[in-house]
Amino acid sequence: MKRDKPKFKQIIDAAVVVIAENGYHQAQVSKIAKKAGVADGTIYLYFKNKESILITLFEEKMGVFAEKIREEIAGNRDAVSKLLTLVKTHFREMSNDLNLAIVMQLEVRQTNLDLRVKINEVLKEYLHIIDSILMEGVKEGLFDENLDIRMARKMIFGTIDEVMTHWVMTGQNQDLEANAEKVHQLLIRGCGYQKERSSTLGQ
Amino acid sequence: MKRDKPKFKQIIDAAVVVIAENGYHQAQVSKIAKKAGVADGTIYLYFKNKESILITLFEEKMGVFAEKIREEIAGNRDAVSKLLTLVKTHFREMSNDLNLAIVMQLEVRQTNLDLRVKINEVLKEYLHIIDSILMEGVKEGLFDENLDIRMARKMIFGTIDEVMTHWVMTGQNQDLEANAEKVHQLLIRGCGYQKERSSTLGQ
């Protein structure tokens, strides 16, 4: 399998760095090849074309990312804490790989509609995790029983995405993880969660 | 002033259509010129370069858009209803000009970092409106008194943006405006608003 060969990984990793540093349109295949330590032509033994580097990169990284989040979430007792873990993990992982964050937040989107559609396909894995948390939350009675899951998912994803994009574009001069709890609070409240349901109310 | 001359408007409007129909990277200057009914060279009497068409287009359209929203909001009594108006107006206006929606949600982002930064600069006008609603809501006691305005703004903008993008990308096969109230509910709840503060709770 191509994906298990060392050069495959070399090229993917080189692509993340080169694209992050130069932008997708300025990340020439020859630049990526050079950074990966292979010949230009070798790229085409592993990838159909330049676009497919980006898609495959996204698949690979998003796969690992989603798996990581699933693992972290697994230990949490309820939807509220799972959502917190999701946000925290998302921010932490992205903070730990700035190049990847740049590629995923900015560069992946500088592509034509066809590619965007494929990217969205890959994103579904992540969106499914959000959905499952939301459904669990509703079942647990923590979230509004009439919650529109699809809409709530868009709020959660949209909010995290906006925070991430802002952070990446403004030079990462904030502590992302430190914002996780604030973001979390906005989101769970939006889903209908109330801190002390039976007693004093208000937050 | 250049901006008042008829050809300026012609070019901007042609650009919206051509970019929406072809995508930014397939929207050649000559195509825009042809659609606008001017010579290629004429474009450069009104715009420094191709990027500046996109920025100027964004400025012009966003200016009108923000003004429209400000007007609509003006008549509302409190932050909660203002936010509803904002969401509704946003969705309505975009529904009414699909080409513009495509350009703003998809095409404008297919550009390099420099341009994205400039685009964000223009977006601030819109974000300020959100901020002012949020601050008013806090002052009115409708929203959480400890609300982090900047974070709440990101939730609001991120959520609307995500809904818009999804709608544009999936072929506009839903009634956007019909979703305005659901989105609104998620957002105000996230900001700490509670429907019936004193009595039964839960919605």
Add this chain to the structure above:
Amino acid sequence: MKRDKPKFKQIIDAAVVVIAENGYHQAQVSKIAKKAGVADGTIYLYFKNKESILITLFEEKMGVFAEKIREEIAGNRDAVSKLLTLVKTHFREMSNDLNLAIVMQLEVRQTNLDLRVKINEVLKEYLHIIDSILMEGVKEGLFDENLDIRMARKMIFGTIDEVMTHWVMTGQNQDLEANAEKVHQLLIRGCGYQKERSSTLGQ
């Protein structure tokens, strides 16, 4: 009309020289542009792609060539003398433009089937001239009354073509025109012509 503009002719003429000197596959567009004294991109204002340079070149030159032959033939009294004029003119014209001869005999054929088919389409004009001579000869009673025109045409064209190709490939070290009468004799005899049929006749 593009074909009347000076640059069109410049490019065609440059292409003949560059292709003759380098071979079609070694005649890079940039080489042709340089020889023509225009920018690479200018080529594409006049030609769709590299192949179309070759086709158009062939059309233009073959058009002139066929016209020349038609003119020369016009004055001849019968099919036999017309055929002699055709062969002589063919050889003379090609002798006078060696580069063109190289391109038409060798380079034009170094292309894929699609292009060859288009080239053949253009050749039809020339083949029609042969056909009309043959039909006239039959009508005049100079050629075999049962002559298969299509087959005779192939003999005439095939023979001339073979002589031309040999001449071009062996370094043009013979006097082509001097061979015209020999070739002519073979061809008319093949068509059934007999010098002294018994009575008057004769060419």
Add this chain to the structure above:
Amino acid sequence: MKRDKPKFKQIIDAAVVVIAENGYHQAQVSKIAKKAGVADGTIYLYFKNKESILITLFEEKMGVFAEKIREEIAGNRDAVSKLLTLVKTHFREMSNDLNLAIVMQLEVRQTNLDLRVKINEVLKEYLHIIDSILMEGVKEGLFDENLDIRMARKMIFGTIDEVMTHWVMTGQNQDLEANAEKVHQLLIRGCGYQKERSSTLGQ
């Protein structure tokens, strides 16, 4: 001797098929290797380079072809019938191996001048057969005693070649062999042969 090893033949035969089906320029070495059931590198144990596959293929096939024609001719009593046999055999053999016909009529010629010269070298074997028939015919008094052998050879080869090329390019929708006699008649008449010898004779 390399030429006797089984893989040599495998590669040659694969090349004929692949080149006929794809055209010379689209007949990648890797395609030929795959069809031959060997590794890409193995090709280079038997052939110096891609060009030499084509030359060797041409040598091998033309050798067999010429031998076949020599055999068939041997039994004929005079030059006229020998020429008929040559034409018939040529057409029959080519009809029986369409792929070979395509390669020899079309693809072999899509190459550069150097290669064409080498190909012509191989063709000499075939041309010699024609020459010997012509000389015999003159000696036998069947052909014009002043016949220019080299020119007549070009007529014969050029005519057969033109008929073949036309047949290959137009989709082989005619019965080649059925044309052999017509072609033969044109050629022998061109050489000065006259059906009814009893009377005047001469040229």
Add this chain to the structure above:
DNA sequence: TATGAATGAGCTTTCATTCAT
């Protein structure tokens, strides 16, 4: 002998921008 992964030179074409008219 045989393999096939790796190499890397090489070229057509596009299109934003200019500038003489």
Add this chain to the structure above:
DNA sequence: AATGAATGAAAGCTCATTCAT
């Protein structure tokens, strides 16, 4: 102000050939 012909830089991809195994 307006034109539009001309420019020319720039890059993705192919494929014949090599060579370590």
